[in-house]
Amino acid sequence: MLDNMNFYNFMHKQILILIGLFASTGLSYVFIGSLYSSYLPEISWYLLILLVSLWGYKLYKSYSSNNYSIEEKEKWLSQTRYFLFTYFSIWTIIFFVYVSKDAIELHYIAIATQLGVSVVSATILVSEKKLALFILSFSMLPITIYLTLVGEPYSYLLAILTIVLGLVLLYASRNTYNYLQKSKFQAYHDYLTKLGNRRYFIELLENAIKLQKNDHKYVYLLLIDLDHFKTINDTLGHDIGDLLLCEVADRMTKISKEHGAHVSRLGGDEFCILSSTCKDKEICLKDAIEFANELLDSIKQTYIIEEHHMYISASIGVSIIDNPKMKAGTFIKEADIAMYEAKSLGRDGVILFNDELSIRVERKLEIERFLHFALENNEITLKYQPQLNADSKVIGCEVLVRWHNKILGHIGPDEFIPIAEQTGFIVELGYFILEEAFKTFSDWDKKGIKLDQLSINISMRQMFHNTFTDDVSSLCKKYLNPDLSSRLMFEMTETSVAEDITKLIDTMNQIKQCGIRFSMDDFGTGYSSLSYLRQIPIDELKIDKSFIFELEDANKDANMVKTILNIAKNLDLSIVAEGVETQMQKDFLIKEKCDVLQGYHFSKPIDKESFEEYTRSIEAT
Structure with a gap:
């Protein structure tokens, strides 16, 4: 064409x-x-x-x-x-x-x-x-x-x-x-696969957009990115990776010809397909999803390359070309956004770009833009949620980060922390949190507020950064004595520990030399914790609040909590239950010998001064 x-x-x-x-x-x-x-x-x-x-x-x-x-x-x-x-x-x-x-x-x-x-x-x-x-x-x-x-x-x-x-x-x-x-x-054309390259595809798309002005027909764009292809290159070598790309290209070309579509390789493990024209938009949408799923099924069939049996999946973003006033790059960007949405939802899937996704992406970009100025504008603050023992004594707290922007208002950590991780800003943000928390911990100790532990959430990207261990060590020396350092608890989410277990254990052991302990947060929501509990040097388990929330209505969750408590006791780990909101939940956990309780039943996350007042009021009762 x-x-x-x-x-x-x-x-x-x-x-x-x-x-x-x-x-x-x-x-x-x-x-x-x-x-x-x-x-x-x-x-x-x-x-x-x-x-x-x-x-x-x-x-x-x-x-x-x-x-x-x-x-x-x-x-x-x-x-x-x-x-x-x-x-x-x-x-x-x-x-x-x-x-x-x-x-x-x-x-x-x-x-x-x-x-x-x-x-x-x-x-x-x-x-x-x-x-x-x-x-x-x-x-x-x-x-x-x-x-x-x-x-x-x-x-x-x-x-x-x-x-x-x-x-x-x-x-x-x-x-x-x-x-x-x-x-x-x-x-x-691409030298390796002999498919059209990015330049070819963009010109092809531009011509399709021009034709649409006259024909008033619809075409769709599929952007395909192979899942975990880098792992194959890293483990089996680039020669095997190249042969795999050629095989994938052949499969996509065969199916594309059956549909009258054109396939190109944009670069790396990323491919683009432009469909033939459709008279009706609804038919176009239906064809796009069916075609994309057919591609997925074909791509996921086993590959045998030089005696290696391989399996690979793909994430596919779909964009419907229905506005001839838009540029080719805009449609590719839309499909790219949809493709990354498919990856974020677990990969091996198809996502259609729509207005809702567009609004979500615009919101994300807006947050990303303002986030880089959040520290400079003093918009980031720390809150502290008390942790109590069975005797209702404050024995510690969890440090929680909050962000309030003049334009965006309050942005929850569940929204801006993932963006900080994706952009790398988490390293700078994480350092700020550590320094402020260490200073607060030291200040409380001087004021006579003696806590057994101060829990701080740590991102895997932050932990794996090449300066992390040195930063933690220097901050400990600057603000804390050895006794206070030994009361620090770094929390890691259960789902994140599987990223690079060897590197994780090595980093944890280096941090432990400062006396710092580790907690596995959101325990019970992941899928691999039990296999890692004996490997990684953790000191505490933190039961996810979703199990605590359902205690009053679900026997299954009660049994799950009992099981987690037994696992912790058998492994000689302390246990924290977060999300305690009712007296019934509190009574159940105390009865089952849970070490530490945390939740709105005791206090919401509060600022430094309010925490000091809360601690004194608890001591006075």
């Missing part, structure tokens, strides 16, 4: 070039005619040139001013071929007119001009191989016949040389054509 588009555009440009060249050169024949007192043939011939030039200009303008469909462009191209053949044939007329005259110098002019026309046809029409061959033969044949009819030895030799020249021009034209085709293929 794109090759045809480029060809139409190329032929369109040649029309003006030929009109300018032939119309200006034709004037010289009118001048030559005046020198030999021959006006009528030359002027008549030149008027014919102008008339055909007008035809060509009309073709040029019609292509420029109309958004033709493919069928209409084919009709236009057919007319253009007739125009070109007629245009070049007119020069043969003037050749026969001049060689019929007695003045031998006019013969030379006719031969030179006809040779020039032959060279022009071989050059200008290089991309129209069949037409170039026909016109070149048609232009060279009169010269050969003329020289043969002269009947002299030199003329026979010149006739042979003319044939040789024609063959050379044909050879040069064919070589140029092949070179252009090869160069175009390299410019528009």
Whole structure:
């Protein structure tokens, strides 16, 4: 499709070039005619040139001013071929007119001009191989016949040389054509998979958008990104990874051909597919989802490459092209957003870009933009939620971060923390939280507020940063004595510990040298904790609040809480229950020997001064 588009555009440009060249050169024949007192043939011939030039200009303008469909462009191209053949044939007329005259110098002019026309046809029409061959033969044949009819030895030799020249021009034209085709293929195709590349796809999409203005039909765009492809490259090597990409490309190409779609490789493990046109938007949506799921099923079939049995899935974003005023890059961005949404929802899925997703992404981008100035504008604050033992004594607290922006208002940590992790801002934010928490902990100790522990949430990206252990060590030395350091508790979520278990254990052991302990937060919501409990050096389990919330209504959750408490006791781990909101929940947990309780039943997260007052009020009772 794109090759045809480029060809139409190329032929369109040649029309003006030929009109300018032939119309200006034709004037010289009118001048030559005046020198030999021959006006009528030359002027008549030149008027014919102008008339055909007008035809060509009309073709040029019609292509420029109309958004033709493919069928209409084919009709236009057919007319253009007739125009070109007629245009070049007119020069043969003037050749026969001049060689019929007695003045031998006019013969030379006719031969030179006809040779020039032959060279022009071989050059200008290089991309129209069949037409170039026909016109070149048609232009060279009169010269050969003329020289043969002269009947002299030199003329026979010149006739042979003319044939040789024609063959050379044909050879040069064919070589140029092949070179252009090869160069175009390299410019528009991916070297590895031989699929169209990003440049190819963008031009293809731009042409589809232009056609939509005229056809009022719909097309859809699929953006496919392979899941965990980097793991294959890292473990089996790039050679195996490349072979896998080729196999994936072959599968997608086969299915795409069945649907009349075009597949391209944008780069890495990312592919794009542009569909054929649909008359109805609802049908287009239905086809897009069905096609995407068919692709997923095919991609997930087992691969056998050099004795390696591999499995891979993909995340697919879908964008419906329904607004010809939008740019190609916008539709690719929409599909990209939908694709990353599919990844965030667990991968191996299809997501359609819609207004709701657009609003969510805009909100995310807005948060990301303001977040980078949050520390600078003193918008980040810390809250402290008390932790109490079975005797209702405050033994510690959890440090919780809050953000209030003048424009966005209050943004919850469940919304801005993931964005901070994705952008890397979590490192700077995490350092701020640690420093403020350490200063507060030290200040409380000086005021006589003795806590057994201060719990701080730590992101895996923050923990794996190359300066984290040094930062923690220097902050401990700056603000805390060894006794206070030993009362710190770093909380990690259960689902995050599986990211890189070896690196995690190594980092935890380095941090433990400062005396800091570790807690597994949200325990019970993940899927791999039990296999890691004996491996990672944790000191505490924190029961997720979802289990505590359902204690009053669900026996299953009560049994789950009892099980977690037993696991902690058997592994000699302390246990914290978060999300305690009722007296019944409190009584149940105390009865089951839960070490520490935390939740709104005791206190919501409060600022530093309020926490100090709360602690004193509890001590006074």
